[in-house]
Amino acid sequence: MKRRYDVLVVGGGPGGAIAARTAAEKGLSACLIEKRPAIGVPVRCAEGIGKETLKGFIEPDDRWISAEVHGAQFVAPDGTSMSVERKMAGSKVGYILDRKIFDRELVWQAAAAGADIFVKTRAVAPILDDGRVRGATVSFCGEDRKVEADVVIAADGIESKFARWCGLDTTVPMRELMSCAQYVLADIDIDPYVTVFYFGNRIAPEGYIWVFPKGVRMANVGIGISGRKSRDGHRARQLLDRFIADTFPRGKMVECIVGGVSVCRPLPCTVADGLMVVGDAARLADPMTGGGIANAMITGKLAAGVAAEAIGKGDVGRDSLRGYDDAWRSSVMGKSLEKNYRIKEIFITLDDAKLNALIQTGSRLDLKDFSVLTLVKELMKRNPKMLLELKNLYAVLK
């Protein structure tokens, strides 16, 4: 480990790995630190990602793709189900990854591009100079070392501390933290090409239960519920256990995963003097789906690009780094985050009767020319009782 780098990346998930790879490709000296002793574990993810987004960062490889998804199915509280197939979902089709292998591949690519990588190495404090971030004190297998850097990229995930130490308030509101649990279930009857989403205020309040195929007879079966709906006897894991007892009573749990996903708006500002925040640490998970991998990679790449320009100019102050914040906010991703936040805020108000009505209508539609907008238009015609919510939804979507 050198005493000085152009860029220090805190966190070895997809956001950090892409940031380090991009920084190294741009000719910067880059160092990525990961507090855990191995990259990719423990997995804390449902592992779904859109095909096209992924291809923008890495060539798909069977070694880390568990399943290719051709369609999605939505199940209402009353059991009505609605399917969206490949030809209608367009670019929405995707993969279920094997994050253990995927994350390692990304970090290996960062290493191959020239970045230094250190595991079991944790940032314990920023090096601050008159409020400017100048690197970090890191604990390297228990030994404290100072690592100076022009820019620190905080990619430290949902449990992010680095940005907070530098003065940014990263607190996720309780109601906007999805409390999640997931099992990898083996030996279950599933369609290996379809993701299934179960909705209902009884089974998953303000969230959903997912079944994401991991191959033949194997799936990630998980749940996310709003933090404000979580309490003793009614926690994510307990609700998931109830669902599994009903739906997959013979499934064998080969992995137990828990985690938190933010569904709040992103941090109001994702840069400071010498600091950039990416991915889940910047609260950039999609508020509608909870997906975070794509946005972490997108912002990791953008951040490293802007860092390279700023370092080239010799100015890594907040105003110089602000181009990163502007870039992601005005991107397709940034706009979709805001749109999906507003859709989520409407969705969480729907009671089970309304969720049933929505999915019943959807299941009766001829979805040849499917788009969410045409679906909402059709719903407005057929569900006069829901006109208010649907009007709001239509206003967000159009």
Place this chain on the structure above:
Amino acid sequence: MLVIHRDICGYCGACVSVCPEGALELIDAYLTVDDRCTACRICTRICPLGALEVADEATV
């Protein structure tokens, strides 16, 4: 004070993200709490496993 039931904790860090004081930190598989904790109970609510509990000073 906040009690961490380590046999239950899944060391996922969800609690760290909601702590308004920044009192919690996840060090690999080990959750820590420091004296900034105000026993506000937000973390005890959102824990997916129920590993956190605010115990009465007298009973600890």
